[in-house]
Amino acid sequence: KQEVTQIPAALSVPEGENLVLNCSFTDSAIYNLQWFRQDPGKGLTSLLLIQSSQREQTSGRLNASLDKSSGRSTLYIAASQPGDSATYLCAARMYSGGGADGLTFGKGTHLIIQP
Amino acid sequence: GAGVSQTPSNKVTEKGKYVELRCDPISGHTALYWYRQSLGQGPEFLIYFQGTGAADDSGLPNDRFFAVRPEGSVSTLKIQRTERGDSAVYLCASSRAGRDTEAFFGQGTRLTVV
Numbered sequence: 001k002q003e004v005t006q007i008p009a010a011l012s013v014p015e016g017e018n019l020v021l022n023c024s025f026t027d028s029a030i031y032n033l034q035w036f037r038q039d040p041g042k043g044l045t046s047l048l049l050i051q052s053s054q055r056e057q058t059s060g061r062l063n064a065s066l067d068k069s070s071g072r073s074t075l076y077i078a079a080s081q082p083g084d085s086a087t088y089l090c091a092a093r094m095y096s097g098g099g100a101d102g103l104t105f106g107k108g109t110h111l112i113i114q115p
Numbered sequence: 116g117a118g119v120s121q122t123p124s125n126k127v128t129e130k131g132k133y134v135e136l137r138c139d140p141i142s143g144h145t146a147l148y149w150y151r152q153s154l155g156q157g158p159e160f161l162i163y164f165q166g167t168g169a170a171d172d173s174g175l176p177n178d179r180f181f182a183v184r185p186e187g188s189v190s191t192l193k194i195q196r197t198e199r200g201d202s203a204v205y206l207c208a209s210s211r212a213g214r215d216t217e218a219f220f221g222q223g224t225r226l227t228v229v
Binding site: 004031032034036041042043044045046049051089091093102103104105106107108 | 158
């Protein structure tokens with residue numbers, strides 16, 4: 001069974017810093033990995049989708065990398081801003097069936113950017 | 116609409132009652148997913164539809180939970196004889212066909228069983 005772990009569980013940094021959020025998964029047979037942002041009491045907003053054949057994806061100040069062989073993905077946020085404060089979730093979609101059609105999520109990293 | 120729409124946004128019900136939660140996916144998205152998110156946890160997969168049929172319902176916790184998508188668009192998650200442990204945020208997502216596609220989520224329905 002796929003397990004997704006996110007480290008750290010919480011992070012607080014001053015505005016302007018660059019930071020890295022980590023995501024690891026136990027089964028490397030994934031179709032893709034997706035990073036989401038969740039604001040308090042809200043749904044999930046898709047940030048980046050990395051296919052299994054890709055190494056990284058970029059959108060604005062965000063860059064996500066994927067290393068399937070080591071079961072790891074990172075989300076890099078450049079020049080952090082207070083508006084980046086949210087919970088960041090990574091989710092893996094498995095390659096095979098048997099309950100794998102949905103995404104398997106980590107518990108998230110709760111990020112606070114101090115003004 | 117432009118995004119995935121879920122109604123109601125909040126639902127409070129008494130233990131033992133029946134509830135229905137609705138999801139309206141993005142137009143043209145054939146894949147639809149239901150997830151459940153408890154406080155401090157990531158979303159957990161419940162069921163996946165491809166078109167009208169439930170392609171994978173292995174995440175449903177027990178037979179009190181059931182979901183339908185009769186016309187391949189709107190989906191309803193039905194919970195019978197609700198229990199306090201069913202309290203959570205129920206999230207719906209949709210995507211184009213294929214596992215390599217991006218999933219888009221609704222705002223969720225917060226269900227509270229009292």
